[in-house]
Amino acid sequence: MTVQLSLVDVTVRFGGLTAVNSVSLDVEKGTIHSLIGPNGAGKTTVINTVTGVYSPTAGDVLFDGKSIAGVPPEKICGLGLTRTFQNTELFGDMSVADNVRLGMFRIAPYSILAAALWLPTALHAESRIDERVAELLELVGLGDQWTTEARYLPFAKMRRLELARALAAEPKMLLLDEPAAGLRAGEIDELNGVLRMLKDKLGITILLVDHVMPVVMGVSDRITVVNFGQKIAEGAPQDIGRTRP
Amino acid sequence: MTRIRSGIVWAFVAAVLLAGPLFMPNHVLLLVALIATTSIITVGLSIVTGLSGQVSLAQAAFCGLGAYGATLISTYAGLPMWLTIPAAAVIVAIIGYGVGIMSLRVEGHYLALVTLAFSGIVHLGLLHLTGLTGGAVGLPAEQLVLFGFTFGSPASLYYLSVTAAGVVLLGVWNMLRSRWGRAFHGVRLSEIACKSLGMDVRRVKAIAFAMSAGLGALGGALQSLQTTYLDPAQFTILGSVAYLLVLVIGGLRSQLGAIIGAIIFVMTPELLGGFKTYMGLVFSIVLLAIILIAPSGLESLIKGARNPFEKKAAS
Numbered sequence: 001m002t003v004q005l006s007l008v009d010v011t012v013r014f015g016g017l018t019a020v021n022s023v024s025l026d027v028e029k030g031t032i033h034s035l036i037g038p039n040g041a042g043k044t045t046v047i048n049t050v051t052g053v054y055s056p057t058a059g060d061v062l063f064d065g066k067s068i069a070g071v072p073p074e075k076i077c078g079l080g081l082t083r084t085f086q087n088t089e090l091f092g093d094m095s096v097a098d099n100v101r102l103g104m105f106r107i108a109p110y111s112i113l114a115a116a117l118w119l120p121t122a123l124h125a126e127s128r129i130d131e132r133v134a135e136l137l138e139l140v141g142l143g144d145q146w147t148t149e150a151r152y153l154p155f156a157k158m159r160r161l162e163l164a165r166a167l168a169a170e171p172k173m174l175l176l177d178e179p180a181a182g183l184r185a186g187e188i189d190e191l192n193g194v195l196r197m198l199k200d201k202l203g204i205t206i207l208l209v210d211h212v213m214p215v216v217m218g219v220s221d222r223i224t225v226v227n228f229g230q231k232i233a234e235g236a237p238q239d240i241g242r243t244r245p
Numbered sequence: 246m247t248r249i250r251s252g253i254v255w256a257f258v259a260a261v262l263l264a265g266p267l268f269m270p271n272h273v274l275l276l277v278a279l280i281a282t283t284s285i286i287t288v289g290l291s292i293v294t295g296l297s298g299q300v301s302l303a304q305a306a307f308c309g310l311g312a313y314g315a316t317l318i319s320t321y322a323g324l325p326m327w328l329t330i331p332a333a334a335v336i337v338a339i340i341g342y343g344v345g346i347m348s349l350r351v352e353g354h355y356l357a358l359v360t361l362a363f364s365g366i367v368h369l370g371l372l373h374l375t376g377l378t379g380g381a382v383g384l385p386a387e388q389l390v391l392f393g394f395t396f397g398s399p400a401s402l403y404y405l406s407v408t409a410a411g412v413v414l415l416g417v418w419n420m421l422r423s424r425w426g427r428a429f430h431g432v433r434l435s436e437i438a439c440k441s442l443g444m445d446v447r448r449v450k451a452i453a454f455a456m457s458a459g460l461g462a463l464g465g466a467l468q469s470l471q472t473t474y475l476d477p478a479q480f481t482i483l484g485s486v487a488y489l490l491v492l493v494i495g496g497l498r499s500q501l502g503a504i505i506g507a508i509i510f511v512m513t514p515e516l517l518g519g520f521k522t523y524m525g526l527v528f529s530i531v532l533l534a535i536i537l538i539a540p541s542g543l544e545s546l547i548k549g550a551r552n553p554f555e556k557k558a559a560s
Contacts, residue, residue, distance in 0.1 A: 051441060077443030089438035091431050102427045106443035112452060115423030116416035122423055129424075169442050 002030040004173055004205040005050065005081075010059035012045050019045040021229040022059065027173075032199055032206045042214075042229040043209040045085060047175050049082050050207075052076045063173075077106060080172035084162045084179060091150035096142055096161055099150050100133045103168025110157040136164040140194060156187040163194065171207040174198070180212035192218045219240060262407050266400040274399040276511060277473060281410035282467040284507035287492050288417055288500055289460025294489065295497035298433030300353070303344065304461050304488040306367035308541055309480025310337045311462025312386065312469040313371060313378055319387040326389040326470075334463040341458020345451030345482040364485045371477035383476040385471035391530040402471055409467055413460060420456075421500075429453050461526070490528050494535050496542025505543050 005027040012020040020042040020157055028035040035043050048054050050061055052073040061069045061168055071079075091099050108129050114122040137143045140160040144170055145153070150161060159179055166174055179195075196219055198204045216223060216237070223240045225233040233240060249295050266274060290304045314333035319326050348359040371378050378384065389396040389405070396405050420426055428449045431439045469475055491510040496502020513528065514521050539546050 010385070043528055053437075073440040074443055074445050077441060082443075083441050085441075089435045089441075091434040093434060094427070094430060098430075102422070102431050102439075103442050105428055105431075105439075107426055108424065110424065112420060112423075112425045112456070115425050116420045119421045126423070130493070159482065165442070 002029045003027065004063070005207065006062040007050070008060045008062065010046070010049060010061060012042075012049055012054055013057045015200070016130070018229055019123045020049065020056075020226075022080065023226065023229070023231050024059075025224050025231065025234070026205050027140050027205060028222075029205055030199065030203050032195060032208060032219050034208045034210065034216045034220040034228065036209075036211055036216055036223060037226040038211070041226045043226060044177055046226075047083060047207075047209055048097045049175050050076075050175060062222075077169055077171070080170075081175065082166040082169045082171040082173075083175040084159070084177055085168050088155075088158045088162050090150040090158055090162055092149070093149060095146065096137065096148050096150055097130075097133050097146040098152070099161055100136055100164050100168050101129050103165035104132060107170055110135070113166070132168065136167055139167075139197075140164045141190070149200065156183050157182070159191075160194070167198075167204075170182040171204065173207065175207050178210050178212075179208070180210050180215040183212070188214050188218075189213065191215060195219045261507060265403060265407075271399040278399070278403045278406035278469065278471055280504075280507050280511045281406040282464045282471065283510050284410050284462035285413045285467065286461050286507045287488060287495070287503040287510070288414060289457040289464065290488055291497060291500070291503045292417070292429060292460075293450075293453045293457035295492065295499075295502070296370055296421075296429040296433065298348070299450055299453065300357040300489070301360045301454070301457060302357055302482070302485045302489060303364045303367075304457070305480045305482070305484030306364040307458040307461030308468070308484075309367055309371055309477070310340065310458075310467025312480070313476055314462065316384070316387045316469060316475060317377065324337045324537035326387050326393075327391050329387075330389070330463065330466040333466055334459045337462035338455045338459030339438050341461075342451050343456035344458070345454030349447050349450050349454075351356055361482060361485070362547045368477060368481050372478060378475075378477070381477060382425050383474055384560065386473050386475050388473075389470050396470060406467055406471070409463070413463070414504075415501060417460075425452070429441040437511040458509065487528065490532055494528075494531055494543060496544025498541070501547065502542045502544035505547075 003026045007023055007025045009024055010020055011018065011022050023046065025035075032160065035046060037043055045054065049056050050068070052068070052071050052075070055070040060067050063081060067159060068076065068079065068165045091102065094102070108125045110122045110125045134143070138147065141165055142157060142161060142164065150158065153161060163179070180191055192215060195208070197204060199206060208216065220237050223237055224231060225237065225240065265277060269277070269309070275500070286304060286308055290301060293301045311333045314336060315326060315329045318324060318329040318332060322329075343436060344360070344363055348356055348363070351359060372381055396402055428439070428444060431444070432446050432449055437444050465480075472479070487510065491506035494509055495504070495506030499526050514524055516526065517524060535542065
């Protein structure tokens with residue numbers, strides 16, 4: 001197996017506070033890797049460091065074997081890495097479809113002049129975008145809500161829309177920040193189904209940050225446990241499930 | 246149903262505008278022409294301020310650069326106005342991009358102040374570069390001559406302005422429904438999400454600035470054909486503030502709002518007549534009333550009135 005994402009002794013400090021302390025972790029290609037731990041353990045900081053919101057104070061982050069430490073967030077997506085957000089960051093005033101269309105901003109480009117004059121390049125790109133939007137909305141179960149404004153969606157659907165938008169950027173790897181927070185039991189089963197399908201059918205590597213155990217235990221190939229910014233355990237779900245500190 | 250109805254409305258508006266010179270007196274023709282060119286300016290502003298959420302208080306400066314630019318290039322390079330007006334618009338768009346890239350290091354109030362300063366600098370430049378701009382006295386604008394035809398009569402200026410506004414509004418309409426419209430919208434709603442999707446947020450904002458500057462310059466240059474005289478007093482900081490004000494009154498985020506804003510911009514001094522001195526007061530009172538009654542502008546009232554039976558979306 002090859003390693004998709006690798007953290008090498010990553011330390012992140014904010015002033016005197018050490019949020020992440022010398023954490024190393026390898027995510028293998030085509031697997032779902034979970035990062036769990038209590039609130040304040042540094043899970044979101046890990047995601048923000050990988051996606052370039054923060055630079056590591058020490059250590060390195062490798063994606064496809066190349067260092068991405070300190071690469072700004074807007075460049076990270078182009079490398080094949082997209083994320084979702086803990087409290088969702090949808091474009092609330094925009095329609096469901098437009099949210100996903102905007103996910104393709106980078107991969108379906110055409111100039112602003114082509115847009116204003118409605119040139120064939122723009123029309124062609126737009127029809128390609130809409131085909132993809134249809135696929136993705138169907139995939140996450142929002143196929144009948146193209147024109148709904150995103151802010152009117154129930155929370156569980158907002159999360160799925162954010163997932164569709166992240167997928168629209170055609171990533172090799174997804175970073176999901178607490179995708180199950182606030183979901184009901186039935187919704188969690190659906191989420192598990194979607195995540196497994198992304199892995200099995202599309203071959204997308206997933207780093208999942210959560211502490212909702214039914215999701216973590218249900219889909220993970222490997223689990224890393226952090227607490228107070230330090231890695232305290234790593235292993236397959238059944239091993240982690242047995243370990244009681 | 247609504248599509249058919251709005252089609253009929255647009256066809257009617259187009260027919261009235263086309264037949265304008267048959268029944269409108271010259272005075273009215275020139276007012277409509279002025280509204281048309283002003284709406285090019287306000288629509289430009291609505292892209293950067295309404296859609297992208299970047300407060301710009303430099304629109305009058307971009308108009309001034311466009312108006313003076315077109316005439317000066319024409320005078321000194323000996324080029325005809327039909328060439329120098331678009332050229333000035335493109336050059337000012339590039340200047341707008343530069344201003345955008347530099348000033349977008351700061352956000353919110355600070356950005357507004359930087360654009361305000363830019364507006365002030367341009368006005369002072371027009372006032373004090375006496376050798377080039379004629380200073381406070383100003384200079385006559387060049388006339389537009391196309392295939393030997395001079396656009397001087399009210400009817401010709403009317404057709405020119407209305408056509409130009411129509412083309413611009415259509416282009417912006419298309420742009421709004423493209424990846425660029427979505428991107429401008431997106432940077433206002435969530436920058437972090439845009440970045441995570443691989444968008445260079447600062448570049449997108451600067452492109453919005455460039456669009457707004459280019460359209461401001463185009464509108465300003467076309468207006469100079471109507472006023473026939475370039476006077477730095479047309480392009481002051483207060484002018485920039487007034488454009489923003491009428492856009493807020495009309496509706497920040499829509500083309501209809503920009504058109505309503507342009508109508509207010511042109512008609513208020515017209516209707517006030519001898520009381521023009523109080524224009525600032527009138528604008529302020531109207532603005533306060535709008536903020537209380539219809540915070541998203543007059544355009545929202547029209548939209549609401551258009552179909553009273555349509556159910557409001559549950560919030």
